[in-house]
Amino acid sequence: MSLITLGVVALDCPDPRALADFYADMLGWRVTEEDEDWVEIAGPDGRTLAFQRVAEGYRPPQWPGQDMPQQLHLDFDVPRAKIDEAERTIVALGAKLVQHDDGKQSWRVYLDPAGHPFCLCMR
Incomplete structure (x- = not known):
């Protein structure tokens, strides 16, 4: 340990x-x-x-570009059947969807109100 x-x-x-x-x-x-x-x-x-x-001088990451790389992102697990409900909740709180899942991946990418990328990952 x-x-x-x-x-x-x-x-x-x-x-x-x-x-x-x-x-x-x-x-x-x-x-x-x-x-x-x-x-x-x-x-x-x-x-x-x-x-x-x-x-x-705060400059938010620019996802997916690399001029201001994300440097860190957070993944949050959501039951697959609840992904749309979770998305509605976080968008109402101020998140912005920037990449929807295309059926091949199991996550969606968002920006928080300060511009940090994070994912809702379907489990």
Whole structure:
């Protein structure tokens, strides 16, 4: 067993509270720590996401282009039969669909309100 474990994944953004609220609403998690430059949300299983302010010059990733590569993306599992319902929910929260599944893949790609790509993966 390793002495090292994953603690938190942090996303840069211009407005940490707004992006934390988006993901908290999407996942049914809650804000657990907050100051003006850092907000954390946690789920019932102890997983944590954090959002940190980039005060000036924030540039969102440009997916699928490589001029501003994504550098990191998040995958969220959804039951295959519930994918359309999940999509309606996250789009209502502010996500933008950028790649629909074509029947050959089992995921759809979205951008969060700060421009980070993430996927809903059908399981």
